[in-house]
Amino acid sequence: MAEQQPNEGLSRLLKEADLTLGQLATSINGAGREAGLEVRCDKSNVSKWLKGTTPVERVRPLILEALSRRLGRPVTHEEAGLPAPKTGPGAVGTVEGLVDLGRADMDPSRRTVLGAGLYSVALTIPGWPDVFGRAEAVKKGPGVRIGFGEVDMVVQMTEKVSELDDQFGGRTARPMAASFLVNTVAPYLRADASEDVRRAMLAAASDLCYLTGYMAVDEGLHGLAQSYYMKALELAGASEDHLTFCTTLRGMSVQAVDLGHGPDAVRLAEAAAAASPQAGPRMLAFLTGQQAHSAALEGNKKAALRYIREAEAAMDRAESRGKPLGSYDPAALNYHIAQVRYCLGDVHGSIEALQESNRVRFSVYRRGNVRMRALLAERQLQVGHLEEAVKTWHEALDDYPLVRSGRADERMKTMRQLIRPHLRHQGAAELHDRFQQMPVAV
Structure with a gap:
């Protein structure tokens, strides 16, 4: 031995x-x-x-x-004196990697596999020049030919899944997205097609990967979300889809903010903005709002306030809602204003912005309504407004049983913890009892 x-x-x-x-x-x-x-x-x-x-x-x-x-830098297996993994994502092509990822996601017994579950702050993010035009990563296959009808079907399916996610949460919609990616989209990516159709299908697949990653974040599967996001970046580059590339980087920054990784959030938000030099006003607001939140999380008051002013000015110029996965509306902007104010110590100002965000948010965004109302209640309680907080939490509970979302669950766990010291208050006790009697287990 x-x-x-x-x-x-x-x-x-x-x-x-x-x-x-x-x-x-x-x-x-x-x-x-x-x-x-x-x-x-x-x-x-x-x-x-x-x-x-x-x-x-x-x-x-x-x-x-x-x-x-x-x-603050990547550490390799070799550097740490550890055996290298037997397999890795670099050994497979775009479609093969997408199929492997989706199949693992579809199998409940494999969702805790370490490679799919670990969020990495040292992830190397490719720049647009690195992925632009890499269509050779996707090989055509003989025998099956697709057209714009198949592309339109993937686009419409993605929109429907996005609607379900908004209404019912990521745990409801993501399994069907993973299955659709593996069983329908991946074969389409291998099929024969004209150059225009092939590029459009790559772009549609990129959108769906981004959405699936976003739903994985909602479920709290952050490493899995990163894997989907990286596939979205690859496909966006292959399809020359600048918009989804920027949207995905911005989504990765949102994920980093949620996890409290400030430097990573700033890096990703800046990368998203840098990759979109000719953004329209709504996209500019979409990107600078996230830059503002990331800068505020890092305590960079000057940059945060500058970015949020730019986001407000861009939103004033915006004339349409834009595409579903990249849209940015007044509710989202007010959420960013609230987060910037909160990170910079203005709790009361944050409450005002959250109230405005909740007022103008569309009812179809049920999952978002639950989360934002719960967040508002937490901050109302923080400044001593117990009765207002109880009322807002009741509004969140109105929709909560219909939502299957890890992030919504976390907000409810926080509510239960925060309300316990106030159970002598009648309203707080009633709120606690209502939550305890709900069929949703947290």
């Missing part, structure tokens, strides 16, 4: 990151929780790895992610 050799690579990285054994273990456990995995590492595990024991396969990406977050 070969004698174990100390892991010098991991030891060097620990020193570079200025982490103790216990701190690394804590970071690994935190990354595991984000991925929906129960990992219980402690300093004794790290000590064994340093002495040469190989970590189990499911923990290795968590080690790399914990170190990458601390160091």
